[in-house]
Amino acid sequence: MKNLRKAFPALRQYVYLNTASCGLMSEKVFEYRQDHDLDLLIAGSIFRDKHGEVLEKVRETAGDFFSCAPNRVGLIHNFSSGFNTLLSGINSSSRILLLKEDYPSINWAVNSREFDVCYAKIDDKLEQNIEEALSENKPDLFCFSIVQYENGIKLSISFLKEMKEKFPDTLFVADGTQFLGTEKFDFDASKIDVVIASCYKWMNAGYGNAVMLFQEDVPKKIDPKSCGFNSLQGKYKAHEGNFLGKFEPGHQDSLNFGSIMAAIKLINSVGISLIEERIKLLSQKAKEEFKKLGLLEDAVVNRAQHSSIFNIGGDAKLLQFLNDKNIICSLKEPGVRVSFHYYNTEEEIDLLVTALKEYFQK
Template structure:
């Protein structure tokens, strides 16, 4: 049985729902997400918890310290995280995180372009995959004979080495910048933006009340302002009840100020 979050990214939820697996939805719009997760884990005892670290509509971010403690308290619970909207914004230690699997696309915060992604598996989860296939004879061809069974299933055909290389270069770039430096810079920018947005009442209540804040922000402004924002060169997109923006390394406080000026004049 799976526990999944309401309105999470379709590639997470639909993969479970479309295959007929039993699941329970966890509400995310009433605040105290971590408390709701704990309640479901305690009462429904799911085998797997699947969630995005940062929700793609609201920008709500799960408390990573909570995930680590959750795994310690529930060692048999498999925890799967989508890090597409997260990885690349601060240091992340997968081994110590509490997640059994973390996967994502490289085109977002890793700035690695299209056509690539990543997946990290814990040793425990790795050993649970394709257990029946492990008992059967493997391919004998020299190019495949030494590949582990998980590699055979996850890499069944041709690979786009150009896309992989682009992801590799992004990882090298981030290492040169140092993830601690990146976190420090983005936290300062994030705090600056959230204060201004909060003063204007543009934050979702569930995000405003959360102790953890992400760099993906759903501004509660009329969706009709979207064409104007695009016209003014603001990269954004209508999501849910507002307009979603993202702050990253290439932004600074002047970008926040310009966005606010455009919206102040429009509202």
């Protein structure tokens, strides 16, 4: 475990329980970024001319990691840019199912347009609520987060696959920002139509990069209007009207996208199965400890499976108390949010629990 933590220098000074807000940068990603800018510094356009090869390798590396053909891997700068481009290609008369109080970058983007919107409630019966909403409303799209950012409630990939098979006419569009990097994910097998995810959290790839994965028939159903010179540049965007190119119209940043490749190489060296196992272990221990303290909402307590993100209540005073002890977390209404990645330890959960007992017994 100590060897896994060495790659992340921030862990030497903090009990870092805030990956749901910002994943730590590893030394490997930092080294890639340094080498990249040094090459740009000393070679200028000679280095720039190799960008195409770098981006091809990134696309292929990400495609292999997520089990998605590289010509269906979009390299975008963040979830919102990809999602808004996608929505621009949807007929305004479409009906879209959302999760009530889901991540604002999903719900705000949909509600800012003229779509017919319906909702499913997020609670301990989330799966039942979704199935009933899909059956009753028959939406053209279902847009949702795989993992909820406020309290960590998680939809299983097997459930989503089951729903897609039961409602094949509905386009399933998922935000995977709080999911990718936490467990092995076979995109093609999932049957989800589109997954878009920023990679600065659980992928630990730094800011300014995201991936978009889409199934082969999606271009027949969505027609974004964006276009630029880069839309037709590269091995995987060679023909006019290329769907992938509509999400990549301008110059692409090989610094940020190359960071995805560096991050995936680190994940592969650790092993995604080990990462998944570690996260589940930490999640189970944290949930049990928080339950004993009565800190979790019923919607979390009553669910059999959960992510490693928890909202433990409290307010800005609790956040400051924890920060003063070098325990780093976030304030997310209705309380303080903590999150555990594979580089965290059971001992750090114990330190957090001890601090919480001290705070609540004051």
